[in-house]
């Protein structure tokens with residue numbers, strides 16, 4: 348890893364229910380871009396506890412997330428991988444940024460509005476301040492690029508606003524990061540409700556494809572995918588279900604949407620569904636096999652996390668120290 352490279356940072360919640368959306372919106376792009384950057388990828392376990400977690404499962408899921416990153420092709424020569432909770436600077440900088448973020452701007456976050464409306468009477472404060480922790484995750488590493496799905500664009504804008512605000516007060520503390528939102532695959536939709544994003548916690552059983560789904564399950568989900576009235580495969584606004592299947596194919600194969608649409612000329616929706624299922628299964632099968640291989644050596648995964656956390660902490664501490672100094676905390 349050379350420090351002359353630009354810095355890329357991204358995270359995914361540790362879960363054994365990663366969706367095809369997480370994979371195509373985020374993870375696949377981490378792999379694609381990693382050679383050009385010095386990368387920091389982490390399992391965001393501090394974010395995960397904004398909804399109640401089973402303690403034993405959370406720890407296992409963190410190892411599962413790491414195994415999935417490695418299986419997808421993240422290369423430790425380019426990337427530092429760790430668990431967010433192991434690098435204490437994330438929580439510390441988040442507190443400082445909380446004091447420079449405004450209730451109004453956090454209240455406008457659509458993810459907060461969506462998730463809090465589902466939380467019932469007791470909305471955790473952490474759900475409200477989630478974007479501030481995400482800003483800390485990014486700003487700690489003097490990040491240039493953050494590859495995320497389209498749902499995170501608003502949080503990235505908040506990160507930029509807070510960085511600029513603090514830089515204006517104290518001088519250049521933070522690099523102002525750019526989002527990387529892929530052209531195709533940035534918003535994979537629910538197979539049963541193609542107007543809503545595919546999501547591990549909200550989608551119905553048939554609506555989300557999980558990275559651990561066996562081929563039969565994948566085939567069932569795509570065969571039952573909600574499409575639209577009509578029969579012709581086109582990429583049209585009134586056909587969100589068909590558009591979603593074409594987006595999934597394009598994000599995996601790299602073929603253009605035009606090319607795909609042409610190849611379905613004269614064919615039925617059924618063809619598109621079955622072929623999309625096959626393409627997804629073929630992509631996920633080796634990923635699943637490799638994930639299990641990595642999971643077979645938990646000791647090695649823990650070693651990778653420990654080393655990753657130590658490296659990340661060194662980088663993060665330099666930023667935190669500068670921030671503490673600029674604010675006026677006594678030197679330590």
Ligand code: AQP
Nearest residue numbers: 359360368369372373495496533534535545546547548
């Ligand atoms: N449907 C999606 N299409 C494209 N990208 C997506 N991402 C999530 N869903 C889609 C991207 O995955 C990365 C990790 O997301 P996260 O772990 O922060 O969780 P999330 O965005 O909250 O994903 P879920 O599945 O919707 O989780 P729940 O249901 O818990 O809210 C991010 O880069 C995100 O953009």
